[in-house]
Amino acid sequence: MDAPAFGALVRAPLGEGYQVYGLIHDIHIDDDGLVRQLVTADNVSEEVMRDNRERRIVPVEMSVLAVGYEQDGKIHHLLPPRPSLSLDVIYLCDDKDVARFTERFGYFRHILSAKEIPIGEVLAAHINQAQSAHKDKGWKDKAVQEVITLLRDDYPTLMAVLGALGEVV
Incomplete structure (x- = not known):
């Protein structure tokens, strides 16, 4: 399976000149009744098992946090006026x-205010992945400084986020 990584930036083109950007904050495989039956069945042939591993569509679900959008070639780090729907096609950003998209850090506020996601881990994974897209090797340091500035009045969250960032910086 070739799935985008946790913390990756993805985009969903939704119309002429309009697309939504988001960060993957959860990837999981839903319970699959057929696989459960195969595992518990007696004498399942290797051919049947291989066929299910190689040709079966796996029910993978990804949760994406919207962090901005592009309209007519201009990037906005605002919540999109029309968010993507669950069945819209998403693409991994090159x-x-x-x-x-990450040239400016305005989208960090959406990540830091999302209480339902593991903020520190998402930011750490995202910053680590985004650094490889930047020619400026100081981008990661600037990103961490921006996080510190944004969380300066929220010490517990700052310490949790810095703990996660310390694993990748």
Whole structure:
């Protein structure tokens, strides 16, 4: 399975000149009744098992936090006026898209205010991945400084986020 990584920047094109950007904050495989039956069945042939591993569509679910959008070629670090729907197609952003979207840090506020996600881990994974898209090797340090500035009045969250960032910086 070739799935985007936790913390990756993705985009969902939703119309002419409009697309939503988001960060993957959860990836899981839903319970699959057929696999459960295969595992508990007696004498399942290797051919049947291989066929299910190689050809079966796996029910993978990804949760994405909207962090901005692009309209007519301009990036906005605001919540999108029309968010993507659960069945809209999403694409992993290439290095050019990542560098362009992460040039400024306005989208960090959406990550830091999302209480239902593991903020520190998402930011650490995202910052680590985004650094590879930037020619400026100081981008990661600037990103960490921005996080410190944004969380300066929330010491518990700052310490939790810095703990996660310390694993990748």
